Amino acid sequence: MFKFVGKFKIWFSISLVVIIIGMFMLFTKGLNFGIDFKGGTIVQIAMNQEFNKPDVDEIIKKYTKEFQTNKAFSEGKIELEIKSNSLDNNGIDKVFKDIKAKYKKAELKSQEVMGASVGNELKKKAFTSSILAIIAMLIYIGFRFEFRFGLAAVIALLHDILVTISVYAIFQVPVNSPFIAAILTILGYSINDTIVVFDRIRENQRKLRGKKVSEIADKSINETMTRSINTVITTLITIVSVNIFVPSVREFSQPLIIGIACGCYSSIFIASPLWVIFKNRSKRARA
Incomplete structure (x- = not known):
């Protein structure tokens, strides 16, 4: 029978090392909060057809490095959701134009600004x-x-x-x-x-x-x-x-x-x- 309790100092030390390093990074650099917390722009595009998400990501990368995309289904239609805190209206227009050029059925459904509050x-x-x-x-x-x-x-x-x-x-x-x-x-x-x-x-x-x-x-x-x-x-x-x-x-x-x-x-x-x-x-x- 392995004696877990007798070696508790080892187990506690392993956890403490990870937590101490993590808390040091937390207080010095903080967490890398995304758009849901920092605020930014949310764009929804009705793709109306199957699409390759990595290809779409490559298109968006030409205009911003800070973004996230999600593939979703709404009312039986395929949609693309783009979240970014660095895309302005001009950038969104360019992104949609490039996506539209590759996926002809794409339609800009909505875009809204979400505040940090x-x-x-x-x-x-x-x-x-x-x-x-x-x-x-x-x-x-x-x-x-x-x-x-x-x-x-x-x-x-x-x-x-x-x-x-x-x-x-x-x-x-x-x-x-x-x-x-x-x-x-x-x-x-x-x-x-x-x-x-x-x-x-x-x-x-x-x-x-x-x-x-x-x-x-x-x-x-x-x-x-x-x-x-x-x-x-x-x-x-x-x-x-x-x-x-x-x-x-x-x-x-x-x-x-x-x-x-x-x-x-x-x-x-x-x-x-x-x-x-x-x-x-x-x-x-x-x-």
Whole structure:
């Protein structure tokens, strides 16, 4: 039986190094916020025919380097959505003219300017919803299990969010509104993985009375690790496939890949050792 809890300093150190580097980059360079947060122009073009997205991207690159495109379907028609914070009306006209020359059926459907205030409001709502979700999880787990379980689970959730944000800050990956949806999804997935381990710990507490808390945790982790790894691998295979073959959802799938992998790591190497630490401190305080 592998002793996970006894090596908790190694696991904690790995996470701390990533988070410290990420937070340094966050405070020095900040996140690379996209148009959803910084504001800019959104152009919708009804293509009315199949088109090659990389070819369209090459056309747009002639007029701006800061943009993102999405292929969508509306009322059975194929549409192209262009977001950019550096395209003016003259640039949009040139882009559409070049696209029209290549795709004769293309029609300019709409163009609108989105202010940065919309992005600021989105950030506030994302922060509020994340805090409310974490508080609700803490209350539920504290009621369903015990407060120490809830506290360890919440710290593990914060770990997953911080690692994901750190990766984005270090590599300056663009952050748009799908990132927020991904973070909330990560919260739900990660807590599910952690609860599986905690439920086994609770069962083993009754079966292994008299054993050390660390031994109970190690046994529980070893018993559930295969299930956790198999679950995360099958999930990641699906998400990685979507990320590769469906480029339009990469802004959502990329943070999911990072967060789900972190969720598996934290449920094994962070949450359970934290519970052992809290449990031992409680025993010493009572003694």
